[in-house]
Amino acid sequence: MPVFALPDEHIFPDPRLAREDGLLAVGGDLHPRRLLLGYTMGIFPWYNEGQPILWHSPDPRFVLLPEQLRVQRSLRKVIRRQPYRLTMDRDFASVIDRCARTPRPGQGGTWITNELREGYLRLFKMGLAHSVEAWEDDRLVGGLYGVGLGDVYFGESMFALAPDASKIAFTTLVVQLRRWGFTLIDSQVYTDHLHRFGAQEIPRERYLQLLTPAVRAPWRKGRWAFDGDLNHGGMPVAEDLDPG
Secondary structure (H helix, E strand, O other): OOEEEEEEOOOOHHHHHHOOEEEEEEEEOOOOOHHHHHHHHHEOOOOOOOOOOOOOOOOEEEEEEEHHHOHHHHHHHHHHOOOOEEEEEHHHHHHHHHHHHHHOOOOOOOOHHHHHHHHHHHHOEEEOOEEEEEOOOOOEEEEEEEEEEEEEEEEEEEEEEEOHHHHHHHHHHEEEEHHOOEEEEEOOOOHHHHHHOEEEEHHHHHHHHHHHHHHHHOOOOOOOOOOOOOOOOOOOOOHHHHOO
């Protein structure tokens, strides 16, 4: 399959035309209109500093269906202690900056370039990108960010500076999304970390079948906030967690 060169117009080729490695297109910009179009089509930017913007639509796709969340017993015990205070959309900029600076196995740098950072900050200001923060007193010790469109949350990156901070942030986010009726969490490509929570690889065609109606649901714009019983990482409702 060829790699498509994007024009100035905010359009994308069919995601099914991506190469075997998932690469679909190159170039374009990170204007909110293009980013949002890409997400609604199952296409996302992923590239390193010094490269042109690369757009991907991998097959298979790595997703978590919120109702299939699994939480291991050891993590459940930590969650019950409520070690961190959790917030949503309180400090998006710091979360994305921490994610960019966190070393990753096999990565010499970061894919969160300045250009990409600015693109997501614009989506945040539009009320369409969202972060979760885990706090130890007033210190930010973990978190994650992504984009929420319709009934889909497109997870981008997470970080942890304290034990289990990002795991608790992620688990609590999934519980909240499930309460709101979200049907799909897009994790893009496989990681052992999210596989332990129940994420799975599915064929791209199945992913697109799930994605299309989900992004057409009403968009929950604006600043998000946890339900009151979740903002300390506590989960008093038994059905919120898998028995483990």
